[in-house]
Amino acid sequence: MASATPLVPSDGASPLLSTGTRWAIRLKPEDDVVVATRPVEAGTPLERAGFEGSEEFTGWKTRTKIGLGHKVAIRDLETGAPVRKYGQIIGFASQPIQVGDWVHVHNLRADRFERPVEHSPQAGRAGSWRPEPMEPRTFQGYPRGDGRVGTRNYLAVISTVNCSAATSRFVAERFREPSWRRLFPNLDGVFALTHQGGCGLPLNGRDHQTLARVLAGFARHPNVAGYVVIGLGCEVAQADHLIESQALRRATSVGGPADVLNAPPLVLTIQEQGGIEATVQAGVEAVRRLMPAANQHVRRQTPASKLCVALECGGSDGASGLTANPALGVAADLVVGQGGTVILGETTEIYGAEHLLIERAVTPEVAAKLADRIAWWEDYVARFGATIDNNPSPGNKAGGLTTIYEKSLGALAKAGSSPLCDVVEYGQAPTCPGLIFMDTPGYDPVCTTGLVAGGANVLVFTTGRGSVLGLRPTPCLKVATNTPMYRRMIDDMDLDAGVILDGVPVDQVGRAIFEAILRVASGEPTKSDRLGVGEDEFVPWTIGPTL
Structure with a gap:
């Protein structure tokens, strides 16, 4: 298998540190800094840091206390000099840096610079990468009948606008108590999708389309067996627009009873229902009607290729x-x-x-x-x-x-x-x-x-x-x-x-x-x-x- 990432350390066959006196790591030979793997005090000898070549730093010591994950200079650097970690530029010295210095915000800045790009799929890793040979693996997922596989089996209450957020949450909260689980053991729960948007945005503009795409993505998510949509009634992000623009036609995902499958998504609006309490009651009844269909989904052995x-x-x-x-x-x-x-x-x-x-x-x-x-x-x-x-x-x-x-x-x-x-x-x-x-x-x-x-x-x-x-x-x-x-x-x-x-x-x-x-x-x-x-x-x- 190819290296997991070009940024993996290269200090030997087992590059990262073992316990003991070693306290720093150099990720690439060309790096100007090493990284502390535990807190060290000022005056700690670099020669005992443990990274490859650290024995060459006889007499050099850390000049300040260094925290876990922080950087120590292993080269003298002039003001404006590039500083490298991972073999790449991470910034530029804002003042002279000496070996043993703590390298951080007080002496390193993020100047703009050009980053060379060499795209060649045939010659580069994109053309030569091959996965490590491995036996096919599986997991126990929920096949939805259309090629998608879920890892959970939820019902969703989807709010189109912030004005219906509380109402949507009230519906989901009715299913917090566990009594229904005895009848529907394959159902993981009911959750509400609430947010701060849905109005005060340009009709059919970018934010409107983005919100519709996101809500639709959750509605037809492989982990969602069915959903109810709740709106206020006068918002920009109308439920009808969501359903029509995103082709949401089904109240539950593929695999449920035909009468539920062929029904249009259930949409409730607070203004038409007559207020919050009436909408909550209608929403609770709608979720209950979806539960039998959702419970028919059961876990089956599924190839790992269905993981996303x-x-x-x-x-x-x-x-x-x-x-x-x-x-x-x-x-x-x-x-x-x-x-x-x-x-x-x-x-x-x-x-x-x-x-x-x-x-x-x-x-x-x-x-x-x-x-x-x-x-x-x-x-x-x-x-x-x-x-x-x-x-x-x-x-x-x-x-x-x-x-x-x-x-x-x-x-x-x-x-x-x-x-x-x-x-x-x-x-x-x-x-x-x-x-x-x-x-x-x-x-x-x-x-x-x-x-x-x-x-x-x-x-x-x-x-x-x-x-x-x-x-x-x-x-x-x-x-x-x-x-x-x-x-x-x-x-x-x-x-x-x-x-x-x-x-x-x-x-x-x-x-x-x-x-x-x-x-x-x-x-x-x-x-x-x-x-x-x-x-x-x-x-x-x-x-x-x-x-």
Whole structure:
């Protein structure tokens, strides 16, 4: 199998550190910095850091205290000199840097620079990549009869506008008590899709079409067996427009009784029903009528090619690009090798690393799509007097990330090494299996809403600071980048990739993530599932003005 990502460290056969006195890692031989794998005090000898060649730094010591995930200079750098990590430029020295210095926001800045792109699918990895030979794997999923397979079996109450959000939530809350589960054991639950939009936007404009695409993506999601639509009645985002523009014709997915299958989607409006209480009662009755059909769906053995896995990172830290993200890249390659699909988003958080993804495009047209999206974002943020490199967040910086370039290089590791097959719009379903890039903002709820609307039936979320996101109807598997946070937030984290810093190989952790994906797809609950997280995080992208 090809290296899981070009950013995987190269310090030997077992490149990441073992326990003991070793405390730093160099990701590439040409790097100007090393990364601390545990906190170290000022005056710690570099010669005992443990990275390849560290013995050459006799007499050099850390000049300040260094936190886990933070960077230490191993070369003297003049003001304006490029600084490399992952073998790539992560920024430029804003003042002279000496060996042993802490490298962070006080001496590193994100100047603009040209990133060379060499797209050649025949000569590059896109043409030569081959998945590792592996026996076909399966999971226990819900076949929907039209080629789609769910990993969960939900009913949805979909609000067209914020004005009907509370009413939609009231309907779903009637099904929180468990008594109905005795009659419908194959049904995972009823959830409400509520949001802040749906009106005050141009009719048929971009925001209107985006919202319709996202709501439709959740309505016909493979994890949703049926749905009820609730509106106010006078909003811009009319339910009729949603149904007609998105060809939503069925109240439940393929596989239910014919009388339910052939019925039009049930639409309730508060104004026509006579108020909130009447609408809630009608909504509850509508959901009850859908339950028998939804319960007829049962789990069956399904090829892993039916997996569609969303790749997300949030609350990243300096360990993200060393541990959880490259390990998820290994798992992503295994999913693609099975014939499945993985979707990467966050256009604003591949900025500075996009050239590495463009090089992997299967055609020049796909490469151009991604380059166009980067250019669109540069123009978009400039309209508001901002810049696309106005990132990382304060939490990211506290965890050791300094510039958007550094953050993006680590984030891109989630995408593994497989070819880039296509670039799709926000909330758009993939057009082919393999690695897909979806144009989304970096903000986690907005990004994951788009990824799930595109049909992702499993979401894997890596985090270094401790993000706690979930998003129904798709189970969210959270992977910690460092062991201290994993232990501190054990009730929220599913897997600990921080063991890589103790010497466990990246590939081994990546395979563990792949196996966890199969188990979760087969019904094993995640920590987010157990906590009931996932309804408040539905946040469709609003691009234009609020009128």
